[in-house]
Amino acid sequence: MIKNPSSTASESNSLITIEPPHGWVSLGLADFWHYRDLLFILAWRDIKVRYKQTVLGVGWAILQPLFTMLIFSVIFGKLAKLPSEGVPYPVFSYTALLPWQLFAVALTTSSNSLITSGSLISKVYFPRLIIPLASVLAGVVDFAIAFIVLLGMLAYYRIIPTLNMLTLPLFILLALATALAVGLWLSALNVKYRDFRYVLPFLSQAWMYLTPIAYSSSLIPEEWKLLYSLNPMTGVVEGFRWALLGTGEGAGSMVLVSTAVVLIILISGLFYFKRMEDDFADLI
Amino acid sequence: MSDVSIRIEHLSKQYRIGAVRQPYYSLRETLTNAALTPLRNIRSILQGVKQPAERNYIWALDDISFEVKQGEAIGVIGRNGAGKSTLLKILSRITKPTKGRAELYGRVSSMLEVGTGFHPELTGRENIYLNGAILGMRRNEIDRKFDEIVAFAETEQFLDTPVKFYSSGMYVRLAFAVAAHLEPEILVVDEVLAVGDAAFQKKCLGKLEDVAEGGRTVLFVSHNMAAINRLCSRAVLLNAGKVVEDGSALEVTAKYLSGAGEESGTRVWDLKNAPGTEELKLISIKLLGEAGKPVSVVDVRERINLRIEYRVNKPGLRFRCALLFNTQGILAFATLEPTELIRPKEGTYHSTVSIPPNLLTEGEYLVGVSIFNSSGGKMHFVALKDAIVFQVYDSMTGLSARGDYAQNLAGVVRPLLNWEGGIVDAIPPTVDS
Numbered sequence: 001m002i003k004n005p006s007s008t009a010s011e012s013n014s015l016i017t018i019e020p021p022h023g024w025v026s027l028g029l030a031d032f033w034h035y036r037d038l039l040f041i042l043a044w045r046d047i048k049v050r051y052k053q054t055v056l057g058v059g060w061a062i063l064q065p066l067f068t069m070l071i072f073s074v075i076f077g078k079l080a081k082l083p084s085e086g087v088p089y090p091v092f093s094y095t096a097l098l099p100w101q102l103f104a105v106a107l108t109t110s111s112n113s114l115i116t117s118g119s120l121i122s123k124v125y126f127p128r129l130i131i132p133l134a135s136v137l138a139g140v141v142d143f144a145i146a147f148i149v150l151l152g153m154l155a156y157y158r159i160i161p162t163l164n165m166l167t168l169p170l171f172i173l174l175a176l177a178t179a180l181a182v183g184l185w186l187s188a189l190n191v192k193y194r195d196f197r198y199v200l201p202f203l204s205q206a207w208m209y210l211t212p213i214a215y216s217s218s219l220i221p222e223e224w225k226l227l228y229s230l231n232p233m234t235g236v237v238e239g240f241r242w243a244l245l246g247t248g249e250g251a252g253s254m255v256l257v258s259t260a261v262v263l264i265i266l267i268s269g270l271f272y273f274k275r276m277e278d279d280f281a282d283l284i
Numbered sequence: 285m286s287d288v289s290i291r292i293e294h295l296s297k298q299y300r301i302g303a304v305r306q307p308y309y310s311l312r313e314t315l316t317n318a319a320l321t322p323l324r325n326i327r328s329i330l331q332g333v334k335q336p337a338e339r340n341y342i343w344a345l346d347d348i349s350f351e352v353k354q355g356e357a358i359g360v361i362g363r364n365g366a367g368k369s370t371l372l373k374i375l376s377r378i379t380k381p382t383k384g385r386a387e388l389y390g391r392v393s394s395m396l397e398v399g400t401g402f403h404p405e406l407t408g409r410e411n412i413y414l415n416g417a418i419l420g421m422r423r424n425e426i427d428r429k430f431d432e433i434v435a436f437a438e439t440e441q442f443l444d445t446p447v448k449f450y451s452s453g454m455y456v457r458l459a460f461a462v463a464a465h466l467e468p469e470i471l472v473v474d475e476v477l478a479v480g481d482a483a484f485q486k487k488c489l490g491k492l493e494d495v496a497e498g499g500r501t502v503l504f505v506s507h508n509m510a511a512i513n514r515l516c517s518r519a520v521l522l523n524a525g526k527v528v529e530d531g532s533a534l535e536v537t538a539k540y541l542s543g544a545g546e547e548s549g550t551r552v553w554d555l556k557n558a559p560g561t562e563e564l565k566l567i568s569i570k571l572l573g574e575a576g577k578p579v580s581v582v583d584v585r586e587r588i589n590l591r592i593e594y595r596v597n598k599p600g601l602r603f604r605c606a607l608l609f610n611t612q613g614i615l616a617f618a619t620l621e622p623t624e625l626i627r628p629k630e631g632t633y634h635s636t637v638s639i640p641p642n643l644l645t646e647g648e649y650l651v652g653v654s655i656f657n658s659s660g661g662k663m664h665f666v667a668l669k670d671a672i673v674f675q676v677y678d679s680m681t682g683l684s685a686r687g688d689y690a691q692n693l694a695g696v697v698r699p700l701l702n703w704e705g706g707i708v709d710a711i712p713p714t715v716d717s
Contacts, residue, residue: 015387016387016388018375018380018381018386019381020381020384034420037417041413041423042417045403049403053405121378123378124376124396124400124419126420281379
């Protein structure tokens, strides 16, 4: 065999120490960095495989939020006549459904990600954090496709977004961070207690009604506003509407509260995940 | 920098048995336990978490210590459940030890199962990148080795076909090729040679040999003693989570096989259960090495004796003994006593055949015993298939029939024959002027 000294020279003096788990562990960021290619390849795999052997293919990325929007428009818009802050109800709900769909899919796939990758976990070493993170990232493509439909709707209803639109990536990031934060907790818990697999659909549904998607957050009484905005997705959805439709206040106190809540869940989730990581292979 | 590559100190791993698989239920279990489990769980939570009894735990690894030098190829052998897989999982960082520590000097790659992470819907090309990344390769590293991997796997024309359409042979070839082109300082390999056809297995083994000769450390787990002996200079034998032997691969594999049970190189029956008829009972069959002691593993260059003992219960019985040597699923040869002899008295007799050096080939032989009388209508007293099993290895000294040839040498026997050669007629340089 032709030896290629350059390829391994950089790592050849590394020492790996294997010890029993003890107390708080470091997050292993250097190791994570070494495996960064894997993160993108796994996300790419999920995207590539998601709509294989389906007739409509990526059409599903559009149809899911579109049908939900139609149902909402008929039930909440036409029948219940919920106020939509002066914006046509279909655009009002679709603008909220987009980040919600991004969040809900990312949450579900990341929470189940460790279990579906069980064979990998029990056979190969790599930073486990990559698995839920990759499944969160994979949802972004669906989001981008569904977003094109939103642009079409804005054009149809002749709504011209303001410069606020430039803040949109921040809200997308917040939605992904929320999904990852909760996903880290649930994926690790799911390995040990499969109950969480059944909790998840229920949680996701309840969460949707606690988020101003079908209705406007202006319906919430003022004294409940603070409690209400502890839900990070409230900030995301309100932010989306503000950025695209110009309703509400957008990057006000609600978003700050949301961000703070997400950071707390995310950091605690990271540590919980790292702590449980050592047992994954034995439990899965 | 020291020349130690792997240092294992007091490594132990405890597993909880039984309860480990509890957290998820099948539907049937869910239905039957539905009423009881929540009550039971809540009760146990209310009563505080009690430490389950010690008997629910087993030590899969129990205080293991050894060192592996850089460039050393070491075999790990032992029966199922001896702790081999647990050791590999710890060294591959898949699971953590309960006690003790291990130090690995350099990048580690493990092949616990080839094709881990292959996705059936993706093409061969895509899977090379996916699998390479899972095994810890950087993208540019895969780019660089891509052609080499494809050439090794011999799947050029199917690169853009989803691997779900691959034959199992192609699938395994591609998977092994990716794993084999990692360039770690330490390679941990589990039984990967159990897959694929014989030709590909040889190719894999050859590749592993290259890795070992390239100065990398190889830790190799296998049930194939011939492969261990060929690849490894040293071996450790695990039993019940402990290292019971550590030494040269030849000695350790021999010890392992000799301890593998009566069905190995020696078999002895008590008279009640002895095979045979009323007149004649087979008592024992033994494979004896050069020193006259029972063995189960022999060198191709070693003279061995096969000795059978039997009880004759009727004076004047006339018969002959035969032995049948099977390897690779076929009868390699049979040997028998040249004439039928009359045993005049009752008593215990033996018949021993000497097998010369350089007759048997490498691998496993099953020996059958037949004792019969063919003069007056054929009559079998004993007809026993697969009475004993033994292994033949080539210690690669260059003095066997192999010479210095290290690759697959087919055949069910391997006699050392004499070759001569010389020039017959020199062609003049100006022949086509």
